Amino acid sequence: MQYHAGQYVDFLLRDGDRRSYSMANAPHTLVPGQAAIELHIRHMPGGKFTDQVFSTLKEKDIVRMEGPFGSFYLREDSVKPIGLLASGTGFAPIKALIERMEAQGL
Numbered sequence: 001m002q003y004h005a006g007q008y009v010d011f012l013l014r015d016g017d018r019r020s021y022s023m024a025n026a027p028h029t030l031v032p033g034q035a036a037i038e039l040h041i042r043h044m045p046g047g048k049f050t051d052q053v054f055s056t057l058k059e060k061d062i063v064r065m066e067g068p069f070g071s072f073y074l075r076e077d078s079v080k081p082i083g084l085l086a087s088g089t090g091f092a093p094i095k096a097l098i099e100r101m102e103a104q105g106l
Helices: 050-056 088-104
Strands: 008-012 018-022 064-069
Touching: 018 088
Parallel strands: none
Antiparallel strands: 008 018, 008 064
């Protein structure tokens, strides 16, 4: 999957609802043939998606996902300063941005 650091994917639930999660790893960290995105998912008891993730989802289960989406991503050619602030699972896209910036020497 090709994406920019800071973007997100939607998981499609059986009832048509969606749950969005930002990639927490920069795209340059993906290994061809072994590509895996890193997600930060907090278990919300009673949550439609997180209850499944933390209780019944197992390796090789099929989940439907779409993306990448979002306009919050690193503009590598910009010379403008960047201020970053995040907490909880909101740290995921910031982590990906920082990884990418470090890799590019920005």
